[in-house]
Amino acid sequence: TASSSTPRRNMSSSSPITAGTLTCSLTNSIISPNETAVITPSGYICTKRLLLTKLSENGFVDPFSPTNSEQAAPALYEHNLVTIKRNFDDKSKNTASYIPPRPPQATSMTSLLQLIQNEHDVLLLELFDTRRTLEETRTELSQALYANDAAVRVIARVCVERDDATRKLSERPVPVPPPPKEDPKPADTEMADVPAAKKQKLDDDALKSPDSKIPDADLEIMTTTWKSFSKSRKSNTKAAALVTPPPVKLSEYTEFSSKSLHRSNKPGVTHLSVSNETVTTAGVDKSVICYNSVESKIESTVSGTKEILDMECAGGYVVTARVDGVIVSKGDDAIGKPLLLEKEEAVAGVSIHPTHQYFVVCGVNGSILFCRLEDASVICNIANASNEDGEAEVKYTSCGMHPDGLIFGVGTSVGTIQVWDLKGQKIASTLQGHTSKPVRSLTFSESGYHAASLTSDAVILWDLRKIKSIAVLPVSDDKEAVQSMAFDPAGKYLALAGGSKVSVLVVKDSKKEPLVVKDCKGDRVGWLVQEDA
Numbered sequence: 001t002a003s004s005s006t007p008r009r010n011m012s013s014s015s016p017i018t019a020g021t022l023t024c025s026l027t028n029s030i031i032s033p034n035e036t037a038v039i040t041p042s043g044y045i046c047t048k049r050l051l052l053t054k055l056s057e058n059g060f061v062d063p064f065s066p067t068n069s070e071q072a073a074p075a076l077y078e079h080n081l082v083t084i085k086r087n088f089d090d091k092s093k094n095t096a097s098y099i100p101p102r103p104p105q106a107t108s109m110t111s112l113l114q115l116i117q118n119e120h121d122v123l124l125l126e127l128f129d130t131r132r133t134l135e136e137t138r139t140e141l142s143q144a145l146y147a148n149d150a151a152v153r154v155i156a157r158v159c160v161e162r163d164d165a166t167r168k169l170s171e172r173p174v175p176v177p178p179p180p181k182e183d184p185k186p187a188d189t190e191m192a193d194v195p196a197a198k199k200q201k202l203d204d205d206a207l208k209s210p211d212s213k214i215p216d217a218d219l220e221i222m223t224t225t226w227k228s229f230s231k232s233r234k235s236n237t238k239a240a241a242l243v244t245p246p247p248v249k250l251s252e253y254t255e256f257s258s259k260s261l262h263r264s265n266k267p268g269v270t271h272l273s274v275s276n277e278t279v280t281t282a283g284v285d286k287s288v289i290c291y292n293s294v295e296s297k298i299e300s301t302v303s304g305t306k307e308i309l310d311m312e313c314a315g316g317y318v319v320t321a322r323v324d325g326v327i328v329s330k331g332d333d334a335i336g337k338p339l340l341l342e343k344e345e346a347v348a349g350v351s352i353h354p355t356h357q358y359f360v361v362c363g364v365n366g367s368i369l370f371c372r373l374e375d376a377s378v379i380c381n382i383a384n385a386s387n388e389d390g391e392a393e394v395k396y397t398s399c400g401m402h403p404d405g406l407i408f409g410v411g412t413s414v415g416t417i418q419v420w421d422l423k424g425q426k427i428a429s430t431l432q433g434h435t436s437k438p439v440r441s442l443t444f445s446e447s448g449y450h451a452a453s454l455t456s457d458a459v460i461l462w463d464l465r466k467i468k469s470i471a472v473l474p475v476s477d478d479k480e481a482v483q484s485m486a487f488d489p490a491g492k493y494l495a496l497a498g499g500s501k502v503s504v505l506v507v508k509d510s511k512k513e514p515l516v517v518k519d520c521k522g523d524r525v526g527w528l529v530q531e532d533a
Contacts, residue, residue: 022084025064026050038081040064041074045084052078213425214370214380218358222422225355226404233403237447240490250493250504261289261298271311272484273318280313288320288329300332310349315356317373321347326361328376336376341367349399351408362399362410368420382425400442400451409451411439417453417462433460433469441484447491450507454485459496461507473505473514 022031025044031037036048044064054063055076065073105111214222262269262283271282277294288311290299306323313319320327325338326347341347345363352359352373361369368382398411407428408420415434418427434455441454444464451462454475459482461471475482475498482498487507494505496514503514 022086024050026054033086037084037086039084040076041080048081048083051081214382214422218379219423221355221357222353222405226406229354229404233446233448237490240446240488241492244488244490244492247493247504247506257293259291259296261291262287270308273311273313275314275316278313280311280318282308282311282320286322288318290318300329302327302329302332302334309347312350312352312359314352315373317352317356317359319350319352319359319373321350321361326350326376328359328373335374339369339371339376339378341365341369348396348410351399351401353401354403354405360399360401360408362396364395364397366394366396368408368410370422382420382422395438397438398440398442400444402444403446403448407444409442409444411442411453413438415439415455417442417451419464429467431462431467431469433462433472434458443485443487445487445491445494445507446489450487450491450494452485452487452494454482456481459485459494459505461494461505471505 022037022045023029024031024037024047026046027050031045031047037045038048038051039045040051040062042062042064051063055061055078060075060077061073062076106115260267261281263285266283266285268284269281270284273280277292278299279291279293280288281291282288286304286306286308288302288304288308290301290313291297292299300318302318302320304320304322304324304327308320308322310321311318316330318329320329322338323346325340327338328335339361341361341363343365345365345367348362348364350359350361357373358379359371359373361367361371363369366383370379370382371377372379395413396410397413400409402408406421406423408422410418410420412418415432415436415438417431417439419429419431420426421428431451431453434453435457437455437457439453439455442451444451449463449465450470451464453460453462457475459473459475460469461473462468463470473496475496482496484497486495487493488495492507494507496503496505505514
């Protein structure tokens with residue numbers, strides 16, 4: 001008996017084969033003597049009639065070729081088939097009377113019934129699978145039709161809105177600008193008649209005009225610094241993260257040094273700033289002291305007679321905001337004259353630009369002065385009494401500079417935070433999340449991804465990439481109220497100081513309670529992290 005596993009024989013169309021039974025590789029049944037048996041080039045024996053029918057259905061492709069082959073299936077035509085001629089004995093020459101023998105499993109009535117039952121079961125199972133496939137296909141088709149219908153509705157609505165907006169825009173009258181007024185008097189002649197004192201005042205007013213812009217040369221310096229910092233910030237943050245201790249180690253921190261710098265009859269520090277190894281403090285005694293923490297010596301002292309409102313040091317410069325003006329000093333000497341805001345406006349805060357060439361003064365009534373450190377001069381007034389929140393009583397209460405130098409944050413008296421784009425000199429966005437209480441403090445992480453703001457009832461951690469708050473930490477408004485905030489150089493922790501304790505918030509786990517690092521005597525009013533801490 002020859003089957004589908006029979007190896008390929010080398011034969012021609014006239015090669016006879018010994019009489020016997022042949023099994024069709026397509027149907028796995030015995031080939032009747034009434035049918036013509038053929039063999040394919042791949043060595044499979046089939047009934048010629050069935051094989052030709054199969055080839056006509058699949059486009060004359062060899063049905064026995066591997067289905068997972070990367071190569072194309074070979075073609076198979078009728079002339080490629082080899083006919084098998086079978087020789088029967090004299091008794092079986094009459095092929096019409098030949099009856100193929102039954103298979104062994106069909107030799108009894110019981111076996112026949114079992115075969116019929118098996119075939120019936122197979123048909124029922126196939127019918128079940130077909131029905132289930134039909135239901136799945138109907139479900140997928142209905143979902144696809146629903147999605148298509150929804151998409152068509154959305155597109156139709158957008159088209160209607162677009163057409164409506166186009167129609168309104170076309171109907172809107174185009175304003176015609178008025179013709180320029182002719183100046184009957186040349187500018188030089190007109191200014192020549194103005195007294196020198198009044199001319200200086202006009203120059204100062206023009207300098208403080210809301211239309212003033214940062215010069216292109218200064219913007220170029222700021223942009224170059226931003227590009228340089230952007231390239232190295234990621235590597236610097238990774239390097240800082242490698243030496244940053246895990247949260248469990250923070251409780252092991254201890255105080256190893258203490259230094260009293262200000263007058264003993266008026267003790268107390270109101271502001272704290274760190275630049276490299278220099279720690280600068282502003283005290284109740286109205287003096288500013290720069291202390292070298294490595295050499296353990298005082299580098300400079302600047303005394304004054306008015307209360308200190310804010311202070312920041314960087315690049316060897318110290319910018320101090322007092323009631324009587326903003327003073328820039330380097331060493332023991334002040335640079336230039338104190339800067340005064342218009343109409344005796346109080347100072348809300350000062351920030352030194354990362355280039356260490358500029359600084360920003362933020363006024364309570366809405367002024368933002370962009371100034372030069374070298375000569376303590378005002379370059380321009382970015383905002384003058386601007387009120388983006390739509391409230392008449394909005395005041396500026398705090399400010400902070402982003403580490404890339406092109407973003408400047410301003411806290412307001414209604415709890416909002418204005419994020420200014422210094423390159424475009426406009427408000428890029430407004431952060432809203434606090435209650436209507438004033439923003440006391442605002443700080444940015446060195447990575448540039450996060451910011452933190454403080455009011456009397458909450459500390460909010462912001463994600464600047466998504467422009468939204470990621471954590472709100474309620475704080476008390478009593479003697480334990482938070483007074484100062486600072487990120488570590490890696491941007492992993494946010495430290496909070498106030499009352500008699502210092503606590504640390506893990507930025508990634510900002511939903512958890514802050515870790516209390518140290519309970520100590522006296523009120524904490526300042527807290528900063530040095531570069532290698």
